[in-house]
Amino acid sequence: MIALVDCNNFYVSCERLFCPSLEGKPVVVLSNNDGCVIARSDEAKAIGIEMGAPAFMMDRLLTENKVAVFSSNYTLYGSLSDRVVKTLQAFVENLEVYSIDEAFLDLTTMVYEDFTELASTLRQTVKSNVGIPVTVGIAKTKTLAKMANRYAKKHMKAAGVFYMDTDDKVKQVLSLTGVGDVWGVGKQYEKLLIRNGFKTALDLVNAPEEWIRKNMSVVGQRLLTELKGIPCIEMEETAAIKKAICTARSFGELLSSKEDVRQATANQASRCAEKLRKQKSCCKLIQVFLQTNVHRQQDKQYFRSINLDLPVATNSSAELIFYAMKGLDRIYKEGYNFKKSGVLVTNLVPENELQMSMFDKRDREKDKRLMGALDKVNFRFGKDLVRFAVQGYSEKWKLRQARLSPCYTTRLEDLLTIKD
DNA sequence: TCTGGGGTCCTAGGACCC
DNA sequence: TCTGGGGTCCTAGGACCC
Numbered sequence: 332m333i334a335l336v337d338c339n340n341f342y343v344s345c346e347r348l349f350c351p352s353l354e355g356k357p358v359v360v361l362s363n364n365d366g367c368v369i370a371r372s373d374e375a376k377a378i379g380i381e382m383g384a385p386a387f388m389m390d391r392l393l394t395e396n397k398v399a400v401f402s403s404n405y406t407l408y409g410s411l412s413d414r415v416v417k418t419l420q421a422f423v424e425n426l427e428v429y430s431i432d433e434a435f436l437d438l439t440t441m442v443y444e445d446f447t448e449l450a451s452t453l454r455q456t457v458k459s460n461v462g463i464p465v466t467v468g469i470a471k472t473k474t475l476a477k478m479a480n481r482y483a484k485k486h487m488k489a490a491g492v493f494y495m496d497t498d499d500k501v502k503q504v505l506s507l508t509g510v511g512d513v514w515g516v517g518k519q520y521e522k523l524l525i526r527n528g529f530k531t532a533l534d535l536v537n538a539p540e541e542w543i544r545k546n547m548s549v550v551g552q553r554l555l556t557e558l559k560g561i562p563c564i565e566m567e568e569t570a571a572i573k574k575a576i577c578t579a580r581s582f583g584e585l586l587s588s589k590e591d592v593r594q595a596t597a598n599q600a601s602r603c604a605e606k607l608r609k610q611k612s613c614c615k616l617i618q619v620f621l622q623t624n625v626h627r628q629q630d631k632q633y634f635r636s637i638n639l640d641l642p643v644a645t646n647s648s649a650e651l652i653f654y655a656m657k658g659l660d661r662i663y664k665e666g667y668n669f670k671k672s673g674v675l676v677t678n679l680v681p682e683n684e685l686q687m688s689m690f691d692k693r694d695r696e697k698d699k700r701l702m703g704a705l706d707k708v709n710f711r712f713g714k715d716l717v718r719f720a721v722q723g724y725s726e727k728w729k730l731r732q733a734r735l736s737p738c739y740t741t742r743l744e745d746l747l748t749i750k751d
Numbered sequence: 752t753c754t755g756g757g758g759t760c761c762t763a764g765g766a767c768c769c
Numbered sequence: 770t771c772t773g774g775g776g777t778c779c780t781a782g783g784a785c786c787c
Contacts, residue, residue: 362755369755369787387753403755430787517785548761550785577757584752626754673756731753 332446332469333562334436335476336419336453338412339464339484339491341432342370345411346401348462349739349747357398361386364581365402365731402732408432410740414461422453427566435473437566450492470495473564474557477514478504478532501560505533515554520547532558572610572679578602579673582728585624586669592621593659595728597721599674600655604648607676608702613644613685615678617651619658624670633669635662643688644680647698648705651676652719 338344342360347353357374361367368375368384378396380389386400393400412431419426425437436453443449450467457465468480475495482504483493495501511521513532523546529535536558543551556563578599586592596619607614620636637658645651655674680686685695708717715722737745 364753364755366753366755383754385754390753433787515785519784548784550761571759573758575758579756581755624754671755 332438332441332471333473333476333566334438334446334450334453334467334469335429335473335480336415336434336436336457337466337468337480337484338415338432339466340370340372341412341463342401342403342408343372343375344463345404345408346399346736347372348411349736350399353399357396358401359393359398360401360403361734362403363730364583365733366581369403400734402735404736404738406738406741407736410738411461411463415457415463415465418457418460419453422449422456425566425568427568428570435476435566437568438469446494446496447492450494451490454491464491467492468495469493470501471560472557472562473566474514474554475501475560478508478512481508481512498560502533505536505558506531508532510535513554513558515550520551523547572612574679575675575677576603576606576610576612576614576679577673577675578606579620579671579675580728580730581671582669583731584727586728587667589663589665590723591725591727592663592669592672593656593721594723594725596621596655596659596672596674597652597719597723598715598728599672600651601648601715601719601722603674603676604646604651604702605706607646607679608682608706611682612679613646613682614651614676615641615644615680616676617641617654617658618675618677619655619662619672620675621659621662621669621672623667627668627670630668631666633664633667635664637662643691643693643695644678644685645695645698646682647695647702649698649701649719650693652721656721 343358346358346360355374357378358372359368359375359380360370362369365386368380368382368386368389371380371382375398378392380392408431416428416434419434419436423436423438424440427435429435438446446469450469453467454465457463466480466484468476468483470476470479479493479495483491487493495504508531510516510524510529510532513535524535529538536555540552540555543555553563580595580599582595616638618636618638622634623630623632625632639654639658641654705717709715739745739747
């Protein structure tokens with residue numbers, strides 16, 4: 332059996348944890364740059380605030396209903412997510428952290444009469460240790476555990492747990508689950524399936540395999556197998572080494588000066604380099620891209636990206652910034668209002684398996700020591716204390732985060748004060 | 752004024768090789 | 770009229786996830 336533990340309205344629950352007065356009231360959390368709604372409390376869902384809705388279009392609805400609005404605070408959510416994972420780890424040997432608010436637990440070695448009991452214990456322990464409400468779904472495969480979890484959220488709110496033990500139960504839940512609500516079926520496949528007469532997950536299980544294979548590739552085939560109760564999506568206990576790393580941001584305001592765009596892009600390259608060093612990888616290829624705001628019809632539009640092959644794989648901020656700037660020079664065009672830029676590094680190799688070049692003039696050992704020192708200082712004294720000149724200090728490209736909550740759990744001066 | 756960011760996997764088609 | 774076959778690598782595009 333596999334359990335899926337999912338935090339309820341996670342970002343909202345994190346904000347509420349340190350603001351208990353928001354319990355029972357509508358709360359939403361916005362995406363980076365305060366763009367769209369990405370988390371909603373049940374009360375916010377009830378008044379019709381849609382997931383992904385642009386915040387400015389929701390303005391009236393938000394004010395009229397006195398909705399509490401937060402900018403996203405990933406430092407806080409990440410830290411609480413770690414606590415949830417630590418709590419769960421005490422119960423099982425194998426666990427896969429699937430996302431910031433979900434984990435799959437491998438229960439295959441555990442013997443229980445009824446897993447419902449275990450599920451309830453998990454739920455209560457997380458609530459009392461961390462303070463975050465979770466829902467637990469248990470079934471034979473990951474896909475079914477997801478479905479059980481969704482079912483619990485919808486129909487068994489009070490208990491918050493659902494163990495899909497018998498075939499009858501599985502069948503019943505399948506018949507109550509719309510095909511678009513199956514994990515792995517997105518908008519496009521949902522349309523296709525419904526067009527062909529498959530409305531519920533039960534219809535999908537009974538679909539001819541060849542048809543699925545032909546129209547949804549092996550991905551669909553795997554999904555079908557999982558729905559039939561045969562596991563074929565493995566548990567991944569150790570975080571996979573990333574094959575690509577991307578840092579991309581919309582700017583706080585539209586940029587039309589090259590210097591501002593350079594600063595933003597240099598910072599993105601530097602972030603990519605940090606992420607590379609963190610997973611002990613080097614990249615062989617760097618991509619830089621730049622674009623205007625597609626939603627502004629009054630503006631001329633421009634989108635370009637460029638790939639640069641690196642002579643020797645690297646994770647040095649200095650070198651990546653150098654190539655990012657080189658790429659930017661080639662694609663930057665005057666006379667546009669730019670909205671977003673990004674740096675993507677790929678063709679990653681482990682940092683201790685580098686293919687050196689005979690003509691390489693760079694002192695890579697020195698680079699490595701320098702980056703090590705830089706990471707240490709920045710870790711200790713806060714992000715980006717030490718930086719390269721081209722990263723600059725302009726505020727223009729920075730994210731809008733008008734309603735950011737304090738980092739209650741990771742910054743001393745942000746500790747919650749109970750009483751002055 | 753204001754519409755997120757960071758990933759994965761799969762497939763088809765072209766270039767190229769022997 | 771006849772015009773190989775098998776393989777790899779790369780890229781772009783499309784689907785999905787949170």
